[in-house]
Structure formats: C-alpha cells, structure tokens
Amino acid sequence: LxxxxxxxxxxxxxxxxxxxxxxxxxxxxxxxxxxxxxxxxxxxxxxxxxxxxxxxxxxxxxxxxxxxxxxxxxxxxxGFEPLQQEQMVLQYVEKHGRITRKEAAELCRITGPQAYRLLDRLAQQGLVEREGERGRGVGYRRKPR
The missing domain is CATH 1.10.10.10 (Winged helix-like DNA-binding domain superfamily/Winged helix DNA-binding domain)
Structure with missing residues (x-):
C-alpha cells in the first residue's frame, strides 16, 4: 500500500x-x-x-x-438502507405525531438534503403529508386514512 x-x-x-x-x-x-x-x-x-x-x-x-x-x-x-429509513421515519411519526427534516436527518444519520428527499418520497407515496410552506416550521405527519 x-x-x-x-x-x-x-x-x-x-x-x-x-x-x-x-x-x-x-x-x-x-x-x-x-x-x-x-x-x-x-x-x-x-x-x-x-x-x-x-x-x-x-x-x-x-x-x-x-x-x-x-x-x-x-x-x-x-448506516441504514432506504427501506429501513422509511420505516424508522414512519415509526417516529406514529409515536410523536410529526417529524421535521432535521429530526429525520438525525434519526437516520443522513444529511439534510437526503432527509428532505426521503420525506418527499414518503409524501409522494401518500404515507405522510407535509405541514407548512417552507423553513424550519415544515413538518410531516401521518396522512389520515
């Protein structure tokens, strides 16, 4: 070497x-x-x-x-595979009601932009919905059935 x-x-x-x-x-x-x-x-x-x-x-x-x-x-x-990350986020939302991009990044040990894409993917799949327009106040919660 x-x-x-x-x-x-x-x-x-x-x-x-x-x-x-x-x-x-x-x-x-x-x-x-x-x-x-x-x-x-x-x-x-x-x-x-x-x-x-x-x-x-x-x-x-x-x-x-x-x-x-x-x-x-x-x-x-x-770290965790994408499917594991999705499940971790969904479990977090079940327990705490909502999750922010920062919380998702810390939970899954990924960057902020990666957490944004993960949450956006879950929203597009209809598993969570976005609350708020932009900035630190944006969160995601479980979509009502």
Whole structure:
C-alpha cells in the first residue's frame, strides 16, 4: 500500500467515514488524485463508497472490519438502507405525531438534503403529508386514512 492509501485507511478507522474533500486535505493532493486513491481502495475491497456526487462518503468495507475483528462496527458505520429509513421515519411519526427534516436527518444519520428527499418520497407515496410552506416550521405527519 502507498502512503496516501495508508493515511486514508487510518483516517477511516479513526473517524468512521470521510468525504473526498477531507481525503484531499489529508493527503495534501487535489481532489481528483484523492478520488483516484479512494477508488483504488474500493477496487482492493478495503473500503466502500456511499452516496452520490458531492454527498459521497467513504467507509471501511465489511471485509476490512472483519479482518480487524469488529464486525458490528461495519453495520453501525454503514448506516441504514432506504427501506429501513422509511420505516424508522414512519415509526417516529406514529409515536410523536410529526417529524421535521432535521429530526429525520438525525434519526437516520443522513444529511439534510437526503432527509428532505426521503420525506418527499414518503409524501409522494401518500404515507405522510407535509405541514407548512417552507423553513424550519415544515413538518410531516401521518396522512389520515
């Protein structure tokens, strides 16, 4: 392994995940070089990527956690699948009556824009309905049957 690869693996072990910008700062190279290094680590099966475009993050792979003797850490770090996120949001709404974008982001451990898309998808499916026009006051509640 090259020095840049070792630096990134060490940071991923310590921090849990990394975005491309932080990888570039850590290796002191342009983002394109950092991204190429991260892709080499993906091809080697040491790390995985999650998300798309600017929201992409990188974390250690299940195989790497297994080699390190910490299988559960992979599940904690990987986060939840979209179907799990939807169920978590719906359960939260059942218990608390409504949910905001910020609460959904914290609950599912995702970014604000990802939480917005998740809540919007649930609204389009008719499972929740939006309350409020815009800003912090917007919430989502269970749609009456």
């Amino acid at each position: 090259r020095l840049d690869e070792l630096l990134l693996l060490n940071a991923l072990w310590r921090e849990g995940n990394l975005d491309t910008g932080n990888a570039a700062r850590l290796t002191q190279k342009p983002e394109t070089d950092a991204r190429a290094t991260l892709h080499r680590l993906v091809e080697a099966g040491l790390i995985e990527e999650r998300g798309q475009k600017k929201g992409r993050t990188w974390h250690l792979s299940a195989a790497t956690y297994r080699l390190l003797g910490d299988k559960a850490a992979y599940v904690r770090q990987r």
